[in-house]
Amino acid sequence: MFASLKRLIGSAPASRDEGVVLGAWAKSEGFAFKRVKDKTGGGYVVETKEGWRVEWGGSQRSYIAGQELRFRCDTGLPGDVQMVMLSRVLAQLLESEVFSSFTNAMQTQIDNTLPDEMRWLAMHPKVSLSAAAVLAKRFVLLANAETVAQAWLDAEMVRALEEAATTWWTDSLLLVLTVNRGMLTLRMPGQPLEPGQLHMVGQLFSVIARRMREVANAGA
Template identity: 75%
Template sequence: MFASIKRLIGSAGAARDEGQALGAWAKSQGFAFKRVKDKTGGGYVVETDKGWRVEWGSSQRPYITGHELRFRCDTGLPGDVQMILLSKVVAQTLESDVFSRYTNAMQTQIDNTLPDEMRWLAMHPRVSLNTSAVLAKRFALFCNAEAVMQSWLDAPTIQELESAAANWWTDGLLLVMTVNRGMLTLRMPGQNVEPGQLQMVGKLFAQMAARMRQVAFELT
């Protein structure tokens, strides 16, 4: 299963120590960097002074092979708000794999084996991105709380997403941003991580997280 995702992201390439790139980026930003160990072999953690963190380690999702890079932030949003933002190309690929599993007679535990965000593609309404022609063309946003997401998409947030779309967030990039149980998470493959890439993704995530926390505050 998920063969189409593997084709989309290509080969993981030769193994290397991604901690060198993470450590160099963390040092340049003044963030704390440490190595962690666990049953799966461990990884690396970057603690920022902005209320969010970066984790690198074994993939926690079947659609990401090998290792995974995660940006995470507790937003303070209500725990029942669920959101997924990704490129339309990746959304279509994930939806295709979901459909394949639903139509596979041998798969009887689909609701328990699929990650939450993959089920949301079918469960939750698509949120309009028509305030930005660039975003409407390139991305898909699904959420069970549309008013919250529309409030989140203020002018600076839209501008940051448009900049990412123009400079590095390509159609086929396997980058998935979710909100679940109040946690904003950005997931992407953890192979071939470079400081320049971390700089761009970190800048986007910092804007997304700050705005999400502001929206959560306004809801209280």
């Protein structure tokens, strides 16, 4: 399973400690950095002054091999709001894996063991991105609350996403943005970490988190 994803992003690199890179980035941004331990070996956590955090550790998703990097923020949105945004290339790959899993198992309903965002690709309607040509060409946004999704996409948010889409958020970057149970999460492979990429992803996530909180406060 997920052979097509492996072809897209390549095999997971050899395991290494990314704490030095993550710690140096956190220090340069003025964030708090600490190591955490658990039964699976632990990882690292970065706490920001803006209230969002970064977690590095073992992957929680089958489509991300090895280590995973998660940017997370409590938005204050209602717990039943569900959104997922990712590149069209990645969406097509994940959709094909869902279909393959569904047909191979001769199932009559979507497998609840699949990650939420993979099931949403089949369950939730697409949100129109026609007002943002760059995003419409490169990305897919799905949600069960279109009013919330459209409110989130204000002019500043669209500009930030379009800048990412034309600079560093390439089709070969496995990156998935979700909202679920009020929590905003951005997932991506956790190795190798690059300072420049951390800075750019962190900047974008900061804008996304701030806008999500504004939408929640406005009661959209």
